[in-house]
Amino acid sequence: MNLASRGILLVLDGWGHAPPGPANALSRAAMPDIDSLIAERPSTLVQASGEAVGLLPGTVGNSEIGHMVIGAGRPLPYDSLLVQRQIETGALADHPLLNEVCAKLAATGRALHLVGLCSDGQIHAHVDHLRELLRIAASSGVPAVWIHAITDGRDVGDGTAAGYLDLVEKFAAEAGTGRIATVIGRGYALDKSGDLELTGAAMRAIADGVGVGVARARDALDGQRSDVWVPPSVIVEAEDTPPGVVGQGDAILFTNFRSDRIQQLADALVTHLAARDVTVLSLARYDTRAAIPPLVDRADASGGLADELERHGLRSVRIAEGEKFEHVTYYLNGRDDRVRAVEEHVRITGDDPPDYRSRPEMNLPLVVDAVTEAARRADVALVVANLANIDVVGHTGDAEATVAAAEHTDAAVGRICAAAGETGRWVLLVGDHGNAEQMTRPDADGGLRPYGGHTTNPVPLVYVPAPHGRSAGGELKSEGTLADVAPTVLALLGHPPGAAMTGRSLL
Incomplete structure (x- = not known):
């Protein structure tokens, strides 16, 4: 040489x-x-x-x-560009797998759970994609949509989570469906270091409603030092009942388009919910151990x-x-x-x-x-x-x-x-x-x-x-x-x- x-x-x-x-x-x-x-x-x-x-x-x-x-x-x-193209062309709304899952939920009276980062940083996710998914769920007659909001503070400015939670609630009001069920900082939900204690805390909040009980989504942010480390918080109703837990026959759709920081949580949820007959999808392809069908595939x-x-x-x-x-x-x-x-x-x-x-x-x-x-x-x-x-x-x-x-x-x-x-x-x-x-x-x-x-x-x-x-x-x-x-x-x-x-x- x-x-x-x-x-x-x-x-x-x-x-x-x-x-x-x-x-x-x-x-x-x-x-x-x-x-x-x-x-x-x-x-x-x-x-x-x-x-x-x-x-x-x-x-x-x-x-x-x-x-x-x-x-x-x-x-x-x-992946973000490919997802956006699918939205703009109407292909996402016509996606056979998404339509099949929504139709099944409508027929069985079960809920759709949307799990993902709620910001417009476009590194891991974009909150606008949530808007389209809520619209599709509403038009398909899905009876209940629960949003598991992951706060950012890294891809966007720290201290901005309240504004994004307000935006999510605005999107839900526009669509006529969707309520925030959990609020979790990305330090817990998007850990990729292998810290399963952090991932487990996020997983239990989403799957089982175990976490800090709050009356409103914004309450989860009170007194927190960073949007990144908002502790897994669960919206509770009368008698401290969390209505947004993942039930038998529900479906989960992960809304991050980037794989690396969501896949540890995705694998944990798939394993934890194995006995509940839950359908799990992802907006884009993930590198998970579990086989999770994507709605949008990758470029070669x-x-x-x-x-x-x-x-x-x-x-x-x-x-x-x-x-x-x-x-x-x-x-x-x-x-x-x-x-x-x-x-x-x-x-x-x-x-x-x-x-x-x-x-x-x-x-x-x-x-x-x-x-x-x-x-x-x-x-x-x-x-x-x-x-x-x-x-x-x-x-x-x-x-x-x-x-x-x-x-x-x-x-x-x-x-x-x-x-x-x-x-x-x-x-x-x-x-x-x-x-x-x-x-x-x-x-x-x-x-x-x-x-x-x-x-x-x-x-x-x-x-x-x-x-x-x-x-x-x-x-x-x-x-x-x-x-x-x-x-x-x-x-x-x-x-x-x-x-x-x-x-x-x-x-």
Whole structure:
């Protein structure tokens, strides 16, 4: 293998670009290594949101679609876009399976339970989809619809849950059906760390009506420190009776279109309700252990970078902390969970708990060590790593902690680029979506509220040539997108883009 053809693809999660300012944690941070790379090496900005990556216009990017498009080498119609198309064309209302389930509920007098995140962040769900599902249920004569509302505070501003609960109740009034049965923070309902105590608390509230009893949905928010951690709360009526429990012969429809954070709860509910003859559906396809039929299927993401590396016999090592491990493996590979013979997956874990505010460095030193070790191996053509800190800490909404995370990331980039130079490798750095460059957002009163969500800003892409490879000078093409990353990587490895790729090399 030509020494100069080996490289490192480094994804800086949440690394977006915006003008310097007090709300831009990245411009506030001391980042000498990254700043010098942008100034001295070929760099450009690429689009990572909206139609450029297969999302609805104006929709913020996210790690899942970002890594999928980086890997696919082409925009992919994301699940949210596919669901929206089904709604706009009337295909969802005419869906045979949904109509069959609604007709059965109407005939048997049983209830439909809608379970999902209630916000318009468009990362995991969109509350407007709930509006359409309520309308369909009403027109089908479903006698009762219970809404199990998961509050957000991460994909949208924290402290906004009350407004979304009001919106859900407005949608129910418009449709003439639907009542909120439970209110649960996403920290419980959308855990994906394997904490089954959190998931179990959410599951018992939905299935059995076990939780904090409240008279109204808004009451669940009283005195809570965050929308993320609203304890599982159950709307109760006279004599503390929760009317919205899942009964024999009911149906559940999960309304999140993204799988990763809902699937732990979905599996738990399917197992818990096995004896109740409950029909379970999902709005989009989930990667659950249980077989849950989706109403909208996925776009084909095959023929991407992983397939091309396999075709050419090029070994890659994928490295990330647990928070982003699936992104450099499963999502980068087009939602394919195979571990190919030419792939090695390295999941970084540490002994310390993930208190992101107090430990913004997370386990970054271990990630750098793993990247350096893989870079020294002559049999490895490509090292792919995700540095999660900027995004994960940015989601806390804590600007000072995010500044610290950016500075730790900068030091890690410096170490990785030094190791690349010592081992004769090129480095391609790219963000997957924006986040830390916008840490506040105006609230309804005109003030500024801390913001930990994603943005529609472009992301930087920087090329650091190998010491004896291409010239250190020159420029990268402009007007790129994340779909151009895989063709660029393949060009640097000495291969053309795959036949399925519509992206172009930016070299």
